[in-house]
Amino acid sequence: MKFQFTLLAFLTVSMIGLFAQDLPPNPDPNQCYVRCVTPEVYRTEEVRIQTAPAYTRLEVVPAQYETVTERVLVKEGYTRYEFVPATFRTETVSYEAEEPTTKVSLTQATFSDDTERVLIQPEVNRWEYTEYAGCESDDPGDCQVLCYRSYDAQYRSVPVRRLANAATSSTTSAGGRSDSYTKEVVATPAQVREITIEPVYETITRRVQTQPETVREVQVEATYTTITREVLESEGGLESWEEIDCELVNYNALPINYELGSANLTSGSRQIIDDNLLQLLRERPNIRIEIASHTDSRGGAASNQNLSERRAQSVVSYLVSKGINRSRLVARGYGESRLKNRCADGVSCTEAEHAVNRRTEFRVLNVGE
Numbered sequence: 001m002k003f004q005f006t007l008l009a010f011l012t013v014s015m016i017g018l019f020a021q022d023l024p025p026n027p028d029p030n031q032c033y034v035r036c037v038t039p040e041v042y043r044t045e046e047v048r049i050q051t052a053p054a055y056t057r058l059e060v061v062p063a064q065y066e067t068v069t070e071r072v073l074v075k076e077g078y079t080r081y082e083f084v085p086a087t088f089r090t091e092t093v094s095y096e097a098e099e100p101t102t103k104v105s106l107t108q109a110t111f112s113d114d115t116e117r118v119l120i121q122p123e124v125n126r127w128e129y130t131e132y133a134g135c136e137s138d139d140p141g142d143c144q145v146l147c148y149r150s151y152d153a154q155y156r157s158v159p160v161r162r163l164a165n166a167a168t169s170s171t172t173s174a175g176g177r178s179d180s181y182t183k184e185v186v187a188t189p190a191q192v193r194e195i196t197i198e199p200v201y202e203t204i205t206r207r208v209q210t211q212p213e214t215v216r217e218v219q220v221e222a223t224y225t226t227i228t229r230e231v232l233e234s235e236g237g238l239e240s241w242e243e244i245d246c247e248l249v250n251y252n253a254l255p256i257n258y259e260l261g262s263a264n265l266t267s268g269s270r271q272i273i274d275d276n277l278l279q280l281l282r283e284r285p286n287i288r289i290e291i292a293s294h295t296d297s298r299g300g301a302a303s304n305q306n307l308s309e310r311r312a313q314s315v316v317s318y319l320v321s322k323g324i325n326r327s328r329l330v331a332r333g334y335g336e337s338r339l340k341n342r343c344a345d346g347v348s349c350t351e352a353e354h355a356v357n358r359r360t361e362f363r364v365l366n367v368g369e
Helices: 002-021 267-283 301-321 351-357
Strands: 032-037 041-052 055-061 064-075 078-084 087-107 110-121 124-131 144-151 154-165 168-188 191-197 200-211 214-220 223-234 239-244 288-294 329-335 359-365
Touching: 267 288, 267 301, 288 301, 301 329, 301 359
Parallel strands: 288 329
Antiparallel strands: 032 239, 041 223, 055 214, 064 200, 078 191, 087 168, 110 154, 124 144, 288 359
């Protein structure tokens, strides 16, 4: 066990050392790098291939027929039983639709307006000092006169309401209503009648074979088609480090739209690819790009997976038509397996929420991805 642990540690240190020796030389701070492989160079050529060989096709010469007529029984005679329903007459039945009830009448209390005189300050008698006029002394105490004064009581009239008549109640009998309904009673009971039905005949036509089918031989010529294929002119494989915008190693939105259930690119979508991807691939001839397509959760998982793969492949095929080497492009469809919100199967979501999951993205790949 100790030997295995030591060996594992040695291999780990060795791998770290090897990887460290293969890092980009003179890297710039805060920059990202991807390991790229020089792509193979291909040329295109046209090849004529046989798509179907010459062969002998066998055809059936149809049989010949003539038409004959004959009278046939199409319905046997039988006895039919006819049900005669009962008849009814209408009777009227009276009933008490609403029972009488006791109604209560109320007479509310009444009031009269009045006033009430309230003492707000009582009568007061008290001694008070006052100065008299014409006092010539400089001492104030010599000029004071003690007087005994009387002050009358003060009153205030307050408006009040007096009960004139108390509230009363009385009861009377009210309501009560009679009505009627109709019902159907049997006037004549139901019965069954026996009816004899005669058999029915028709004239039919039949096709009678006068000559059986035969076989004849037809010679079919071989067919050919011309296809365009790529032929390797020079091998790639030389590895190098490419400085790349750090955002490009993550998934970036490619804002193209497809028609419902379709993988065909519109003219507007092709222009978006030109602006976002084609220029990047031409400026960086050594990088590889992943095209990732996703769907929302509506529909079957298998059909969504297939649709996403076809949409991703449409972008790759368009870039190849613009001269980009197919080996630099990876098409991957993820269907509904990487939803960006809660809108999985069985969850009610708005159209805008589903639209978040319908997307196509791209990112720059490292060697081996």
